[in-house]
């Protein structure tokens with residue numbers, strides 16, 4: 023694997039290397055019962071579904087600004103300014119740059135999230151008490167390394183534009199990696215972060231449907247991620263409904279609510295605004311308050327909510343918090359074991375189509 027890093031990833035101010043301290047038990051399973059059939063089946067599936075990043079067609083030219091220009095019928099400012107109602111109208115060069123930066127920001131956070139998943143799944147291999155889950159998690163570690171590889175290559179070789187990790191994403195990843203309880207690693211990574219990522223990948227693929235290389239990458243990654251989320255649901259099944267004390271359950275509820283708040287209200291693009299020289303405070307307020315942007319962030323929970331419900335974590339306390347964030351609308355959806363279908367929610371599709379056609383009614 024060799025590629026040209028046209029623009030290496032910017033390193034955070036804190037430095038290139040970051041250590042997250044953690045104390046947890048590594049568990050041997052001397053019984054090797056291997057009788058968790060669904061996990062074993064998922065492991066088999068995972069092994070045969072593996073792919074090689076080198077097989078993608080990396081020779082393709084990628085020009086995101088050109089795509090945005092053509093997509094808008096040569097009028098990029100019209101749809102942007104009318105539909106997204108930015109704090110002030112942007113000119114053509116700014117709109118095209120905004121498109122490029124926003125896309126690079128999303129993909130960069132995917133990359134950093136993938137590295138978090140790589141570390142978290144390695145931790146699951148050590149912590150989880152059953153051999154079947156260790157097998158699958160080990161398979162997932164290899165998937166995550168490949169995901170880091172493809173996003174890194176795409177960002178540095180093809181896009182030539184990237185961002186350091188978002189501070190709030192980093193906080194969430196640190197929390198997951200430093201927790202000593204094995205189920206929290208799962209809950210944080212497999213259910214919350216990967217559940218959200220699945221929806222975000224669907225969004226990315228729709229946004230960049232004219233760009234074949236990123237569509238190929240995203241389709242492959244999504245197929246892997248759908249298995250990873252199912253792995254989380256299968257492993258945690260029954261744990262929160264049968265085996266936990268009220269106090270322990272309360273800690274899980276707190277974690278779910280905190281992580282949801284962080285992912286819905288704090289994962290914002292301030293890095294893009296800063297780089298473009300926009301008034302960060304004003305644009306952040308815009309990201310939080312514009313119905314269009316709110317709609318986007320909300321839809322990212324379309325897979326997380328049914329999965330939490332299946333695990334028995336949509337408790338009265340969590341429900342109350344989700345009611346406020348208007349996330350209960352997804353509770354009737356199918357969870358990741360019932361339905362591996364990873365199509366973005368219909369609402370999202372509608373919103374994107376309207377955006378593309380420059381239809382201000384959607385705002």
Ligand SMILES: [Fe+2]
Pocket residue numbers: 136139165166169247
């Ligand atoms: Fe991944």
Ligand SMILES: [Fe+2]
Pocket residue numbers: 139166216246247250
């Ligand atoms: Fe994953």
